[in-house]
Amino acid sequence: xxxxxxxxxxxxxxxxxxxxxxxxxxxxxxxxxxxxxxxxxxxxxxxxxxxxxxxxxxxxxxxxxxxxxxxxxxxxxxxxxxxxxxxxxxxxxxxxxxxxxxxxxxxxxxxxxxxxxxxxxxxxxxxxxxxxxxxxxxxxxxxxx
Amino acid sequence: xxxxxxxxxxxxxxxxxxxxxxxxxxxxxxxxxxxxxxxxxxxxxxxxxxxxxxxxxxxxxxxxxxxxxxxxxxxxxxxxxxxxxxxxxxxxxxxxxxxxxxxxxxxxxxxxxxxxxxxxxxxxxxxxxxxxxxxxxxxxxxxxx
Numbered sequence: 001x002x003x004x005x006x007x008x009x010x011x012x013x014x015x016x017x018x019x020x021x022x023x024x025x026x027x028x029x030x031x032x033x034x035x036x037x038x039x040x041x042x043x044x045x046x047x048x049x050x051x052x053x054x055x056x057x058x059x060x061x062x063x064x065x066x067x068x069x070x071x072x073x074x075x076x077x078x079x080x081x082x083x084x085x086x087x088x089x090x091x092x093x094x095x096x097x098x099x100x101x102x103x104x105x106x107x108x109x110x111x112x113x114x115x116x117x118x119x120x121x122x123x124x125x126x127x128x129x130x131x132x133x134x135x136x137x138x139x140x141x142x143x144x145x
Numbered sequence: 146x147x148x149x150x151x152x153x154x155x156x157x158x159x160x161x162x163x164x165x166x167x168x169x170x171x172x173x174x175x176x177x178x179x180x181x182x183x184x185x186x187x188x189x190x191x192x193x194x195x196x197x198x199x200x201x202x203x204x205x206x207x208x209x210x211x212x213x214x215x216x217x218x219x220x221x222x223x224x225x226x227x228x229x230x231x232x233x234x235x236x237x238x239x240x241x242x243x244x245x246x247x248x249x250x251x252x253x254x255x256x257x258x259x260x261x262x263x264x265x266x267x268x269x270x271x272x273x274x275x276x277x278x279x280x281x282x283x284x285x286x287x288x289x290x
Contacts, residue, residue, distance in 0.1 A: 001234045003173040004223055005188040006272070006282035008153060011218035028148040032278050043150040045190040046282045057218065061260065061268055065215035073156035073202065073209035074219055074267075078149055089146045115206065122219075123206055127151070133177050137151035137191045 009050040010122050011057035011064055017119040018051045025096025077125040079137050083112050089126040090114045154195040155267055156202035156209055160184055162264040163196045170241025222270040224282050228257050234271040235259045
């Protein structure tokens with residue numbers, strides 16, 4: 001098996017709310033959408049982020065664990081070129097209606113990051129990571145993906 | 146906020162078990178690792194998959210919801226060029242020690258996919274998707290990322 005992630009699929013409870021947040025709020029452009037089932041975005045050169053209606057997810061993959069208190073045990077990060085951009089993206093997420101936005105923090109590994117939640121509580125980390133692995137994920141300046 | 150995922154981070158309970166599955170079992174090569182905390186893999190041109198020790202995840206992001214019965218409400222897909230490759234990758238996952246492997250199935254949207262679970266139960270979908278969005282995520286034949 002090659003080491004490659006193609007689609008990242010998140011089970012969502014209300015596709016309309018997801019659309020208002022990602023499309024209307026953050027300004028993302030769908031690659032494909034079916035209002036009854038799924039909303040897909042390009043999220044990298046060979047990567048698609050797919051928001052899939054929870055009922056459809058459940059029918060194919062199985063019933064998700066009850067959310068209860070606590071976060072889903074994954075995060076997605078969005079890395080930026082400059083430290084200063086972290087606070088700006090967190091502010092954009094707040095303006096787009098994110099229900100939970102943290103302040104940026106210095107991290108012991110040398111970066112600066114903060115988190116926001118999307119309408120389903122999935123955590124995005126906005127990260128400035130000046131280390132070697134952090135540099136791997138940055139597109140050329142001026143490219144958006 | 147540009148529409149871009151940089152890191153996909155999964156909270157894992159036993160990094161040694163993760164390493165045995167992904168490195169020893171599937172043959173993946175770490176990009177970075179700290180045996181006490183994290184194991185990272187390149188997973189696309191600008192994408193890193195990070196397996197992060199659950200205690201560290203919890204200290205920074207918050208306590209994950211109890212797993213209980215049911216799956217984590219996300220999947221990662223690994224798309225392949227040819228329909229016939231799906232069953233082969235599922236067999237590789239079984240040989241690598243995946244605790245749950247489904248058979249491939251025809252999907253109503255025209256593809257053929259099956260799922261396996263990693264040691265923490267995170268679901269990977271192995272997918273042949275001949276549609277336009279499916280083609281977007283495929284590397285040139287011969288490239289592994």
